[in-house]
Amino acid sequence: MKLYSTQNHDLKVDFATAVFNSMPLDKGLYMPVHIPDLDQEFINNLDKFTLSQIAYKVASLLLRDAIPLEDLQHIIDDAINFEAPLVPLQEGGDTYVLELFHGPSLAFKDFGARFMSRIMAYFLKDNEKMLDVLVATSGDTGGAVALGFLGVPNTRVTILYPKGKVSEIQELQLCTNGQNIHAIEVDGTFDDCQSLVKQAFADEELNKKLRLTSANSINISRLIPQTFYYFNAFAQLKRQGKENVVFSVPSGNFGNIAAGLLAYKMGLPVKQFIAATNINDTVPRFLETGVYETKSSIQTYANAMDVGAPSNWVRIMDLFGNDQEAIKDIVKSYSFTDEDTLQAIKDIYEKFSYVACPHTAIAWLALQTYSTDAKVESKEAKVFLSTAHACKFPDIFPEEIKAKIEIPAQVNSLFSKEKKATAMDTSFESFKEYLNGY
Structure with a gap:
């Protein structure tokens, strides 16, 4: 498997290099030189395969000769060992919620973080230089990465993570692990955290001293396993006789x-994707005006989406x-306010x-807006993704709804652990000094 930089298609590297470098020095992102087409027979018979079997088929096509197939199967079996059920909102209806929070950190990012950590462990050789994994989080990424890499030699x-801008449970998932996991509480926004990580990768002096890589979604090994749950x-x-699908x-x-x-480019026949954002609406504005203009992120109740400069765009x-067309x-793409969000939480519960x-x-909400705007036919299957367990946001819910949330055992155990985090400002000099102190 070969990958190029989005900034320079002539710059090509192998998969292991892309995983460990995470981001090219030209500040582009790695993408596959060739996106393979899944054979039509496989697509037509998707309903006959398990999640693990689908993951193996997709990964083996994308990665090809990067990892021996037997080893790849072992990695998938170890990393993707939980389900992603599709739950109908009401019996006989055409709207479904895809629950992606059944992994150990209770967020969809377990798919990417667990797969990536095992890929990196696979490629690491004994006695190699220590691998320093840097990650910025606006909520759930950090917890998934922490559990994915905890104890990895x-x-x-x-x-x-941005100070005061993640929920209590999300913060505990970042700061109570110990061992090889270190947390930094940045007095700024997620974009500030992401900027510090990107500056570290571009710093020649740091890269000579440390072997840096990223666990953010800029790393291609995070992106690949996230295709699995769409398939x-x-x-x-398909098992229910429905194929005409819209994903929100x-x-x-x-x-x-x-x-x-x-996944769509590989042949998954999706009718429409909807990018649902909070008031950090860089992409909705771009699709409406044709002008791509980032802005400082604004804190909202949906904190994992508080991104003003989305890297993966x-x-x-x-x-x-x-x-663009x-x-x-x-x-x-549609954006919504905190008031919209709170009302939607109540509406979904009441209905x-x-x-x-x-x-x-x-x-x-975005799915409802699209359905109204596009006059969606009833035969379409409308799927919205649930990316985190509701227990992570207890302060947002009215008491009646909050009382219905089941708290998983792994969350209850967090409150008895000691929180450890280093406070830091947003200057790169402070972050560089911290890393040089390792």
């Missing part, structure tokens, strides 16, 4: 929907040859007795 993970959702629909995706850094679009543009044909986290509620 010869690795050290540094997680940067698996389609398989679950909560979108912050746009890695989640980028994975869906990669460049991947989506690259997938479609920078053709082609993207607009397959991607619609369907379903408790949705704020990110999930925004995806549902």
Whole structure:
């Protein structure tokens, strides 16, 4: 498998190099030189395969000769060992929620983080230089990465998160692990955290001293396993005799929907993708005006989506040859306020007795808006992605709804652990000094 930089298609590297470098020095992102087409027979018979079997088929096509097939099967079996069920909102209806929070950190990012950590462990050789994994998080990425890499030999993970802008449970998932996991509480926004990570990768002095890589969705090994659940959702629909599917995706850094679009390019027959955002609306504004203008992120109830400069949008543009009209044909995008989000949480509960986290509620809202705008036919299967367990956001819900949330055992155990985090400002000099102190 060969990959190029979105900044320079002539710059080509192998998969292991892309995984460990994470981001080319030219500040582009790695993309596959060749996106393989899944054979039509496999697509036609998706309903006959399990999630694990689908994951193996998709990964083996994308990675090809990068990893021996037997080893790849072992990695998938170890990493993707939980389900992603498609749940109808009401019996006999055509709207479904794809629950992606059944992994150990209770967020969809377990798919990417667990797969990536095992890929990196596979490629690491004994006695090699310590691998320093840097990750910026606006909510759930850090917890998934922490659990994915906890105890992995010869690795050290540094997680940067914005002070006061993640929920209590999300923060505990970052700061109570110990061992090889280190947390930094940055007095700024997620975009500040992401900027520090990107500056570290571009710093020649740091790269000579440390072996740096990223666990953010800028890493291609995060993107690949996220395609699995789109294929698996389609398989679950196909078992019910439904194939005409629309996906509504909560979108912050746009890695989640980028994975869906990669699946689409591989042959998954999706009718429409919807990028659902909070008031951090860089992409909705771009699709409406044609002007791509980032802005400082604004804190919302859907904190994992508080991104003003989404890194993965460049991947989506690259997938479609920078053709804005082609993207607009397959991607619609809508943004919503905190007030909209709270009302949606109440509406979903009152109408369907379903408790949705704020990110999930925004995806549902976008699906409703699209259905109205596009006059969607009833025969279509409308799927919105649930990216995190509702228990992570207890302060958002009214008491009646909050009382219905079942708290998983792994969450209850967090409150008895000691929290450890290093406070830091937003200057790169401070972060560089911290890393040089390792």
